[in-house]
Amino acid sequence: MDTQTPSIKSTIITFGVILGSISVAFQLMLFFLDMHYKNDSTAGIVSLIIMIGVLLYSFISFKKQNEGFLSLSEALKIGIGVSLVSALIGIVYTQILVNFLDPDTMKKSLELSMDTMRVENPEMPQEALDTARSMQEKMSSPLIFSAVQIIFALFFGFIISLIGGLIVKKSRPE
Secondary structure, eight states: OTTTHHHHHHHHHHHHHHHHHHHHHHHHHHHHTTOTTSOOHHHHHHHHHHHHHHHHHHHHHHHHHTTTOBOHHHHHHHHHHHHHHHHHHHHHHHHHIIIIIOTTHHHHHHHHHHHHHHHHOTTOOHHHHHHHHHHHHHHTSHHHHHHHHHHHHHHHHHHHHHHHHHHHOBOOOO
């Protein structure tokens, strides 16, 4: 059992860096297309597909290294670990984006969401719009935004790992 631990750690680090790098490349593509602040659902779906693909590939890779066996607990460890490493890389990229590449990113995102809210809810009173704006400004602080990134990455990493682990797992014979 102890001989598998380094393999799990190396799998987590390797695939976490791979997922983080692919995610940053995708986010840079959105930045160069000036779409990085628009919170487009298509970009979110593509990011989720990338995450699913890398996590499933990490399970299959570990399974090959482990004589064709993968337990659900190993899949969960790998998936959550890969998601965490990737999220940390994403946080570093986000800080570079909002501090150097485009310091107005949060402001642009806030204005876009407020405009969307006004268009979708024209009867909404100004007081409610002001409340929504103040809440969004609080949520866009670097510490809270980073915490939200980690929470979402771990949540989706757990769900994908649970489903993917159930699909890919193969228990050792007793």
